[in-house]
Amino acid sequence: MADRIPSMPRSEPPHNEGFALVAVLAFLMMFAMFLAPFVTASKVRALTVSNRFESMRLDLAAQAINDTLSSKMSRDPSFKSKLLEASRQAPQSCKIRNITLTTEVLDQSSLIDLNRATPELIALGLESLGLETHQAAETAQAMVSFRSFARDAQAASRQTPTSENMKHGPFESVVELHEFAWLQPIPLDRLARLFTLSNPTEILTNRSLFPDLQRRLSTVRASESNDQAAAQDVVSLTTTLQTGGGFGSDYQVVVIDNVNKTYSTQITMRLRQRHEGAASVPCAGLLGTEISAFAEKGLNP
Structure with missing residues (x-):
């Protein structure tokens, strides 16, 4: 009787190993997606x-x-x-x-003091910024009302173009000029070259930075020697x-x-x-x- 040749066991394809590799890659991708926002936030914070x-x-x-x-x-x-x-x-x-x-x-x-200047001087300054005469006059009256602790009933009745719920007290910054509707389109750096809180007088004792205003100052009380x-x-x-x-x-x-x-x-x-x-x-x-x-x-x- 002839010797039987033992059969070799069949090798199965590595399905399990391939699935494990795909699972690891998927996990790494999910982890990277989870971690990416934190990495970005850290970079932004740094x-x-x-x-x-x-x-x-x-x-x-x-x-x-x-x-x-x-x-x-x-x-x-x-x-x-x-x-x-x-x-x-x-x-x-x-x-x-x-x-x-x-x-x-x-x-x-050479700048107009917001807390000291008269309405007439303020109005002249506003006209040099390009406001119409009636706009300048109304806004100047509103600014005087703004800086006063007591509301000026007459000015309030004119419905001057200002923001609602405005305070009433001295100006604290040129930035507050943007509370007034006619002044909101004017850049702050331009307003700061016309108005100040630090002129020790109510008039200009030096040349204005705005030539048009300087020409108009002849209609306002002349400065006195000090x-x-x-x-x-x-x-x-x-x-x-x-x-x-x-x-x-x-x-x-x-x-x-x-x-x-x-x-x-x-x-x-x-x-x-x-x-x-x-x-x-x-x-x-x-x-x-x-x-x-x-x-x-x-x-x-």
């Missing part, structure tokens, strides 16, 4: 923190630059006059490597710093003592509004080599 840190750094640098500008203006009248005259046209910009520095220095005596005004200047300084990923600013109102060659800061605050300068030039030509070198060292250690 970028936000980085931008906030950069903005804080630029805020402090802008404040230091304003302090240095104030100190030099108090000691050097010609430097003060140079900055004031340059800013009459527009904010001035210069470059420090990849950083754009924009500065604006305004004499507060020895105290000659002994000191009240100026505002706005400095902004911009990079590709950050923005910083500082706004100050300072009183410059022309007799003792000193200055004192009345107001300091941060601005979130970007200023566009008239030109981009080296900062040494605008601020001088000393301040330019100080700024560059602080911004690019």
Whole structure:
């Protein structure tokens, strides 16, 4: 009887192994989809923190630059006059490597004080912004009513174009001018070149930044000589710093003592509004080599 040859066992196709591989890949894809939003959120948070840190750094640098500008203006009248005259046209910009520095220095005596000026002067200023005569007069009366604790019944009865539920008390910021319907289309930086909270008088004792208003001022009470005004200047300084990923600013109102060659800061605050300068030039030509070198060292250690 012939020997029987044992049969070899059949090999089954690896169906189980293939299914396990597909299951692992599917799990990894689901896990990646689940994890992706958290990764994106982490990246966004890290970028936000980085931008906030950069903005804080630029805020402090802008404040230091304003302090240095104030100190030099108090000691050097010609430097003060140079900055004031340059800013009459527009904010001035210069470059420090990849950083754009924009500065604006305004004499507060050339601006209309929101809490002191007469309705007639306010109306003239509003007309220089392009408002019609009746719009300017109504808005000026509404502004006087706005800054008064007691509502002016006569002004209220005229249904002046203002926002509802407005407060009644002194202006605290030029931003509040956007409470008035006729002024809402006007950019805040343009309003800030006409109005202020820091003119120590109710009139303009210096040339307005708006030529049309300057021509109209002959119809308003002429300014009187003031020895105290000659002994000191009240100026505002706005400095902004911009990079590709950050923005910083500082706004100050300072009183410059022309007799003792000193200055004192009345107001300091941060601005979130970007200023566009008239030109981009080296900062040494605008601020001088000393301040330019100080700024560059602080911004690019």
